[in-house]
């Protein structure tokens with residue numbers, strides 16, 4: 001029992017030692033989607049249903065991420081050492097479906113991911129994938145071997161995207177500048 005009390009005391013101390021960044025907190029809460037954050041009552045239904053939380057034994061934890069965002073604990077969310085706490089999410093939307101409070105978790109996590117990119121902290125795989133889409137108009141460029149195999153199987157040709165059109169759209173999002181910042 002004494003052991004439990006000490007652990008919870010230490011956890012409480014750690015939370016209060018983290019600095020609250022009100023500007024960051026308001027930035028999220030004042031956005032349309034982020035405002036749903038305030039309805040979270042920490043029931044942990046999202047973490048219980050999250051497949052990533054299950055396979056990582058809770059190392060990735062949507063409930064905790066929501067709490068940190070709600071409290072404005074920016075330093076616990078960002079920084080390369082914390083990257084998995086944001087980027088572990090696969091955007092499967094399971095948490096959104098089960099949340100009894102209709103918190104828009106995945107949209108809030110997208111806001112956090114965008115902030116992470118702006119800070120130059122996106123993981124390498126994100127940069128590689130984004131560059132591939134920028135150059136080819138899609139994430140997995142067609143390869144001659146795959147095309148030959150499809151022909152052999154009698155499958156129809158895969159339509160190629162209009163790369164220039166995709167580039168134009170992505171230029172409007174300043175993706176190229178953001179990727180460059182990361183390299």
Ligand code: SF4
Nearest residue numbers: 040042043044046099
């Ligand atoms: S399921 Fe919804 S209310 Fe419960 S902890 Fe997750 S975000 Fe909060």
Ligand code: SF4
Nearest residue numbers: 050089090092093095
């Ligand atoms: S969207 Fe992300 S946080 Fe939500 S259940 Fe899926 S992997 Fe977990």
